[in-house]
Amino acid sequence: MLEEKFINELGQGTRKAYSQLIDDYEQKVFATCISFVPNKEDAEDIAQEVFVEVFKSIKKFKARSKLSTWIYRITTNKCLEFIRKKNAKKRFAYMQSIFGNEIPFDKTNYFTEFNHPGVLLENKEKSATIFKAINQLPESQKVVFTLHKVDGKSYNEISEITEKSMSSIESLMFRAKKNLQQQLEYYYKNEV
Amino acid sequence: MNTNNNIAEEVKSTFESIDHIQDIKTSPFFKDKTMRKLFDAEVEEDKIVFSWFTPKLQLASLVCVIALNIFAFIQLKSTTYDSNVSNFAENYSLSANSETSILN
Numbered sequence: 001m002l003e004e005k006f007i008n009e010l011g012q013g014t015r016k017a018y019s020q021l022i023d024d025y026e027q028k029v030f031a032t033c034i035s036f037v038p039n040k041e042d043a044e045d046i047a048q049e050v051f052v053e054v055f056k057s058i059k060k061f062k063a064r065s066k067l068s069t070w071i072y073r074i075t076t077n078k079c080l081e082f083i084r085k086k087n088a089k090k091r092f093a094y095m096q097s098i099f100g101n102e103i104p105f106d107k108t109n110y111f112t113e114f115n116h117p118g119v120l121l122e123n124k125e126k127s128a129t130i131f132k133a134i135n136q137l138p139e140s141q142k143v144v145f146t147l148h149k150v151d152g153k154s155y156n157e158i159s160e161i162t163e164k165s166m167s168s169i170e171s172l173m174f175r176a177k178k179n180l181q182q183q184l185e186y187y188y189k190n191e192v
Numbered sequence: 193m194n195t196n197n198n199i200a201e202e203v204k205s206t207f208e209s210i211d212h213i214q215d216i217k218t219s220p221f222f223k224d225k226t227m228r229k230l231f232d233a234e235v236e237e238d239k240i241v242f243s244w245f246t247p248k249l250q251l252a253s254l255v256c257v258i259a260l261n262i263f264a265f266i267q268l269k270s271t272t273y274d275s276n277v278s279n280f281a282e283n284y285s286l287s288a289n290s291e292t293s294i295l296n
Contacts, residue, residue, distance in 0.1 A: 015227070015231065018227065018230055019223075019227065022222075022223050022226055022227065023223070026218055026222055026223060026226075027217065027218065030217075030218045030222075031215065034216065040216070040219075044218060044219065044222060047218065047222070047226075048222075048225065048226050048229055051226050051229075051230060052226075052229060052230060055230050116213065116216075117216045118213045118214040118215060118216040119209075119212075119213055119214075120212055120214070123209040123212055123213075126205060126206045126209040127209045127210065127213065129206055130206050130207065130209060130210060149210050150210055150213070180207070181203060184202070184203040184206055184207075185199055185200075185203055188198075188199045188202045188203065189199060
């Protein structure tokens with residue numbers, strides 16, 4: 001009942017309601033963003049876009065799920081959209097460099113500069129390695145693994161956010177771990 | 193075998209590195225920036241009606257209007273309407289200066 005009232009206030013677009021929304025969700029949304037995109041500036045930009053999307057689409061929200069679930073769904077989609085765009089840009093720059101056009105090409109194979117202030121210095125290299133490996137996973141596995149292992153969400157929450165059954169989530173998680181294991185083994189075998 | 197053990201160890205510690213990531217906070221002005229973006233975006237929505245009329249299009253339209261005016265002005269100057277009318281009048285003896293009367 002309280003949530004319904006709050007959603008109505010959001011629908012009316014009052015400053016007070018959005019101030020409350022940002023107070024309640026800024027850290028949670030940002031935490032999810034930085035789990036997908038380990039760069040503080042990029043993650044903040046995406047988090048802002050999430051609130052703008054909530055502002056624009058709140059009237060379309062049918063309350064079939066909890067407000068928080070809907071916001072996390074928007075967050076996940078925004079992060080994936082960002083990663084897709086950045087990966088496409090990288091591929092385009094790579095193609096340009098092959099065809100001899102002099103566009104400065106960033107030779108790293110990751111979509112963003114790794115800049116996660118929450119990563120301890122001694123773990124920085126290993127964290128960067130696993131984030132790169134996660135980026136190689138198929139999207140559905142990437143979402144489930146990131147939300148569970150990096151962002152710390154339960155299978156139940158992930159099931160609601162992704163609108164998939166619990167068994168699908170478990171299966172995706174299993175495959176994600178297996179693929180990551182293989183990728184990391186290959187990486188460390190060829191490292192030296 | 194030893195190498196395989198090392199690799200397994202490396203893989204394990206790489207997986208574990210995720211568990212040691214600390215929570216971080218958004219920057220202090222995040223809320224202000226977001227609020228500004230939300231409510232400035234609302235104002236921009238009103239402006240969006242004429243957003244297609246870009247400065248380039250505005251300039252092109254202005255040039256078209258000026259060119260059309262110049263063309264119309266030149267046409268007006270060089271119009272042969274008056275001479276055509278006086279020729280017609282003369283041919284059919286309607287002109288005031290060529291008016292003749294049998295009484296004269």
